[in-house]
Amino acid sequence: xxxxxxxxxxxxxAKTSQEIEDEERKTPxxxxxQRFMKNKLAVVGVVVLVLMVLxxxxxxxxxxxxxxxxxxxxxxxxxxxxxxxxxDGSGRDNFARLLYGSRISLIVGxxxxxxxxxxxxxxxxxxxxxxxxxxxIIMRIADLIYxxxxxxxxxxxxxxxxxxxxxxFVTIIAITTWPNLSRIIRGSFLTLREQxxxxxxxxxxxxxxxxxxxxxxxxxxxxxVVNATLMMATMIIIESGMSFxxxxxxxxxxxxxxxxxxxxxxxxxRDHPEAWLPPGLFxxxxxxxxxxxxxxxxxxxDPKSGDN
Amino acid sequence: xxxLLTVIIFGLAQAAPGDPFTANIDPSVDPEVYExxxxxxxxxxxxxxxxxxxxxxxxxxxxxxxxxxxxxxxKDVISVRITNTVYLSLFALxxxxxxxxxxxLYSARNPYSWFDxxxxxxxxxxxxxxxxxxxxxxxxxxxxNLGWFPSQGSVSVSVSGQTGITLFLDRLHHLVLPGFxxxxxxxxxxxxxxxxxxxxxxxxxxxxxxxxxxMSESSVLYKHTLRNALIPIVTLLGFELGVLLSGAVITxxxxxxxxxxxxxxxxxxxxxxxxxxxxxxxxxxTIMVGNLVADILYSIVDPRIRxx
Numbered sequence: 019x020x021x022x023x024x025x026x027x028x029x030x031x032a033k034t035s036q037e038i039e040d041e042e043r044k045t046p047x048x049x050x051x052q053r054f055m056k057n058k059l060a061v062v063g064v065v066v067l068v069l070m071v072l073x074x075x076x077x078x079x080x081x082x083x084x085x086x087x088x089x090x091x092x093x094x095x096x097x098x099x100x101x102x103x104x105x106d107g108s109g110r111d112n113f114a115r116l117l118y119g120s121r122i123s124l125i126v127g128x129x130x131x132x133x134x135x136x137x138x139x140x141x142x143x144x145x146x147x148x149x150x151x152x153x154x155i156i157m158r159i160a161d162l163i164y165x166x167x168x169x170x171x172x173x174x175x176x177x178x179x180x181x182x183x184x185x186x187f188v189t190i191i192a193i194t195t196w197p198n199l200s201r202i203i204r205g206s207f208l209t210l211r212e213q214x215x216x217x218x219x220x221x222x223x224x225x226x227x228x229x230x231x232x233x234x235x236x237x238x239x240x241x242x243v244v245n246a247t248l249m250m251a252t253m254i255i256i257e258s259g260m261s262f263x264x265x266x267x268x269x270x271x272x273x274x275x276x277x278x279x280x281x282x283x284x285x286x287x288r289d290h291p292e293a294w295l296p297p298g299l300f301x302x303x304x305x306x307x308x309x310x311x312x313x314x315x316x317x318x319x320d321p322k323s324g325d326n
Numbered sequence: 327x328x329x330l331l332t333v334i335i336f337g338l339a340q341a342a343p344g345d346p347f348t349a350n351i352d353p354s355v356d357p358e359v360y361e362x363x364x365x366x367x368x369x370x371x372x373x374x375x376x377x378x379x380x381x382x383x384x385x386x387x388x389x390x391x392x393x394x395x396x397x398x399x400x401k402d403v404i405s406v407r408i409t410n411t412v413y414l415s416l417f418a419l420x421x422x423x424x425x426x427x428x429x430x431l432y433s434a435r436n437p438y439s440w441f442d443x444x445x446x447x448x449x450x451x452x453x454x455x456x457x458x459x460x461x462x463x464x465x466x467x468x469x470x471n472l473g474w475f476p477s478q479g480s481v482s483v484s485v486s487g488q489t490g491i492t493l494f495l496d497r498l499h500h501l502v503l504p505g506f507x508x509x510x511x512x513x514x515x516x517x518x519x520x521x522x523x524x525x526x527x528x529x530x531x532x533x534x535x536x537x538x539x540x541m542s543e544s545s546v547l548y549k550h551t552l553r554n555a556l557i558p559i560v561t562l563l564g565f566e567l568g569v570l571l572s573g574a575v576i577t578x579x580x581x582x583x584x585x586x587x588x589x590x591x592x593x594x595x596x597x598x599x600x601x602x603x604x605x606x607x608x609x610x611x612t613i614m615v616g617n618l619v620a621d622i623l624y625s626i627v628d629p630r631i632r633x634x
Contacts, residue, residue, distance in 0.1 A: 167572030298459035306454040
């Protein structure tokens with residue numbers, strides 16, 4: 019009896035050490051990935067986001083209506099079999115606009131995030147790596163942009179640019195939002211700079227470019243990925259907000275924010291909830307899933323968070 | 327810093343295409359009269375000269391004359407609106423503090439309780455819902471369907487001319503929906519901050535010591551825990567000013583609330599540069615002062631911090 023007990027305990031111990039070995043063989047990325055997959059909310063977020071993207075990509079298959087074609091005989095129609103969500107103030111099909119709108123909203127959100135990421139990494143890396151004057155100048159500019167409320171600065175620039183296209187719009191958002199990321203990257207560069215492996219890389223004659231991309235960036239990847247994800251959520255809210263007050267992507271291009279802007283009229287707001295409620299819910303669901311993903315990534319990259 | 331801000335704002339305004347007259351000029355107007363008008367408003371002077379005269383006027387409190395609201399000074403136009411925005415931001419700030427601190431505190435004391443989970447869920451939702459969409463939904467429910475609150479404006483027509491408590495209550499009544507809309511994101515953010523900070527402090531040694539000494543729970547909580555937990559949050563509140571003012575632009579638009587935000591959007595549509603520049607400068611200065619105040623407050627709450 020006792021012997022039997024001993025045997026099993028030895029066996030289970032052997033198994034744990036085997037497990038530990040397995041654990042050690044995993045790359046940090048695999049460990050993070052496993053932790054991420056254990057976070058139910060984050061996985062749900064990924065699924066929802068993938069569905070949203072699929073819906074945007076296959077929009078032409080889901081509706082036969084043209085989102086930009088207006089029909090003045092069909093202004094503000096109630097939902098019908100032909101127009102599931104009715105038509106808007108210019109007689110455009112709301113359901114088609116909702117589907118095609120997700121294309122623009124997602125693309126704008128994603129590319130604004132990429133652009134800001136690019137600005138933020140370049141400026142943050144330069145400031146954190148070179149320090150001194152470069153650092154002082156970049157951080158001064160960042161302070162200035164911080165001193166103006168985001169919407170005020172962005173709207174002022176939009177007022178100057180006469181025609182807003184998607185490209186220009188994305189650039190404006192990037193110009194006004196990079197300081198945040200830049201500061202984060204600068205901060206982690208400043209700590210990394212003091213570490214030995216950077217010194218040894220420098221002493222074997224690696225050039226600045228190589229050091230930044232081979233040694234600094236991989237070591238700041240965690241915060242960069244987490245912030246990029248959360249930033250995309252912010253970008254989608256910003257786009258919809260600016261389109262809502264009529265200063266974002268111009269009509270007739272459909273975006274979620276554009277669609278909701280019709281509800282600025284009390285009549286539409288009261289009588290046609292089917293026109294403005296769905297795009298709002300879509301924004302909410304998309305942003306919520308992106309936030310879940312971002313949260314999951316933060317926990318996954320944090321070595322302090324346990325595996326269970 | 328402030329100097330750089332003025333230069334940038336002036337540069338932005340100069341980069342704008344057209345001039346205030348092109349928007350509503352009558353084609354039959356004699357070009358000479360047009361030139362005279364430009365001359366009269368000093369639009370033909372050299373840039374540095376325009377900048378100096380503008381800055382000089384600004385320092386002495388003369389913001390120039392609004393071009394859109396003919397014959398009214400910018401100071402006049404702005405000062406009518408500024409009180410409304412101050413009320414709105416103040417109201418939002420107060421409810422942020424009133425909700426975020428107790429909820430965060432209670433969640434931290436009862437982690438993983440149903441209350442904590444509900445609060446976390448609401449926090450996620452509050453961060454993910456675009457402010458303007460929340461505003462529209464709240465108008466739809468509380469103003470149009472339930473009729474509890476007014477949907478627009480800052481004061482009822484019926485109480486105009488009245489003073490004292492009636493006016494105050496009426497204003498407050500108008501503030502509820504926009505205030506919550508503006509404060510929602512803040513409540514969600516600070517609730518999470520307070521929860522994290524308080525639960526960190528609750529684990530610290532001096533709290534255990536305080537409990538071991540037999541201090542009452544309330545004194546442990548309010549004297550030892552809360553005071554220390556709020557230190558980092560005070561600095562964040564300094565930044566909150568910028569977030570509130572930025573959000574006010576959109577919130578005011580949703581509720582048609584006559585504040586600086588609606589004035590700003592109108593001025594951009596009308597290319598009313600003097601007003602745009604004045605608002606930019608005013609908000610930029612306010613935020614800089616706000617950050618300074620936050621720094622000073624920081625050293626008051628945390629006597630360990632000394633500025634040289």
